[in-house]
Amino acid sequence: MKRYEKFADAIAELIRSGVLGPGQRVPSVRYASQTYGVSPSTVFQAYYLLERRGLIRARPRSGYFVNTHAPSPLAEPATSEPARDSTEVDVSELVFSVLDSIKDPNTVPFGSAFPSPLLFPLPRLARSLARAAREMDPRLVVTDMSPGNPQLRRQIALRYSVGGLVVPMEELLITNGALEALNLCLQAVTEPGDLVAIEAPAFYACLQVLERLKLKAVEIPVHPRDGIDLDALAQALARYPVKACWTMTSFQNPMGATLPPAKKQALVELLRSHQVPLIEDDVYAELYYGQHAPKPAKAFDTDGLVMHCGSFAKSLAPGYRVGWVAAGRYAQKVERLKLMTSLCPSMPAQAAIADYLQHGGYDRHLRRLRYALEEQQHAMLAAIARHFPAQTRVSQPTGGYFLWLELPEQTDSLKLFQLALAQGISLAPGPIFSATRRFRHCIRLNYGSPWTEASETAMQTLGRLVRSL
Structure with missing residues (x-):
């Protein structure tokens, strides 16, 4: 192992053992360099590696902190199957019916195509x-x-x-x-x-x-x-x-x-x-x-x-x-x-x-936006791990603000969409993403809004609805 990898593993162990808890600041680059006898460059490389693992994140002008939410333990979705033939496209009515129903500003916007304007x-x-x-x-x-x-x-x-x-x-x-x-x-x-x-x-x-x-x-x-x-x-x-x-x-x-x-x-x-x-x-x-x-x-x-x-x-x-x-x-x-x-x-x-x-x-705005989106992703992944069935599979992208969930096979995402909407929660059902209306047991969720107590409650409700189906 390279020196920065060994140092990264040492910090990761402190996080896993609870010595460094969620939200706590990890040692500054200068302090870590002096205390552990490694160069500042080695510390930076180690912290970049821990960022990629989802264990820590940087805050502008504040240093590095342990992520509040651990990465999701859930498996990733399967690769989709090839279509057998070319097809005419006829999805607009279905798409419009979904989009028209999520315009209420009081709805939790997991089905939106945009990040929150507050960002x-x-x-x-x-x-x-x-x-x-x-x-x-x-x-x-x-x-x-x-x-x-x-x-x-x-x-x-x-x-x-x-x-x-x-x-x-x-x-x-x-x-x-x-x-x-x-x-x-x-x-x-x-x-x-x-x-x-x-x-x-x-x-x-x-x-x-x-x-x-x-x-x-x-x-x-x-x-x-x-x-x-x-x-x-x-x-x-x-x-x-x-x-x-x-x-x-x-x-x-x-x-x-x-x-x-x-x-x-x-x-x-x-x-x-x-x-x-x-x-x-x-x-x-x-x-x-x-x-x-x-x-x-x-x-x-x-x-x-x-x-x-x-x-x-x-x-x-x-x-x-x-x-x-x-x-x-x-x-x-x-x-x-x-x-x-x-x-x-x-x-x-x-x-x-x-x-x-x-x-x-x-660029300063983009750094803040990326930090916010990454933290919100961790929050949603953690909520999925807590509230959704264990068979759920979820993507873990390295950018953007969407998660793709593959729910248990018998789940009807169009029915889930209607049930969730009745509870004030929007989502994007899988069939609107296919010319052949496949992916019926899949949904897309948007984590582009600041994570709140209402977000957590909505995820708990969605998990309960998925289990009911």
Whole structure:
């Protein structure tokens, strides 16, 4: 074992034995270095390792603390099975019936698609909006409509470059949220009746887009940790005339899976060999836990086949509806499609986010947001372990704010949804995440809201309802 691993095990034993209890501060880097006779670098490496294990977490300017909630002992869900054939998509009525029923603000929002607005710096954003509106050059309101505010595009390009990815500004197009970017990308490379490879389970908005554009789905299994099954995708590409592949490569919704870097590279190479474009839905990219952001599949693209779609809706400003796409070789076609449809997003909203990225402390906000989400994840995992049947399986993603639960086989998640709603609790039932309405005994839960006594009570109620079914 390396020195930092030995030191990490020593601290872990103190936590397991109760010497360091939940919420207690672990020795500072300086104190640990002096007391244990190791270098500060060794202490940092050990603490990073303990963070990845879920035993401790850093607090800004305060040090490292023992996590309040231990990681869940429950097993992870099984990898989904491949679909036997391509299928027409017809899920909108089911999705709308679920979404319409969870709009009550008094409902515990485990079924929501967004984190709590309380986690976002909305007052600071409002100041950026006011300043941007005052200083906006009237001529730019017309000239910058497409491809979007140049300052915002420059800031996005800079964030790509920090991650080691060079994206030319002329490839970037600002859109009305990521959903418009994804719609435009799909329209750029398909015609009605075409086949699109998607994940199973997949985010229900993906299914609705396919349904609206009259496209057929080829469902590809997803591993709860490592993402889309490349062997199954290769078989589908050999069997079907697939025109595009739409996938979330990091913190996939609903499972939370993230493809390892080597697998992302293999995905890009596989699609390149078939000349199939990849539409990369990466809206949760900034919500990673730990020290390093995962690289997108776009980082391995040498042919311009990857269209990388992002958004500020999940990390900064949900109501501003500002997203973007780095569209590779399809940039001009995507831009022209946008000009033919919505023209441009709100110019003041674009200018406000550009101002905030430059002056508002975005990275500081993101660190706080990630810490909050990780702690809330631990709280929900611990509640599942306490209140749900022992046969329950649950994902443990390293980012985002969703958990995918595989409940005992006989559980009907649509019935559970109705029973929970009657108790003031929302959840997302499994069938809305499949073109073939599979995953009937699965649910997605959102831990993106601050954990309260009401959250704990709701989890206890859900566990009781699952047992009753």
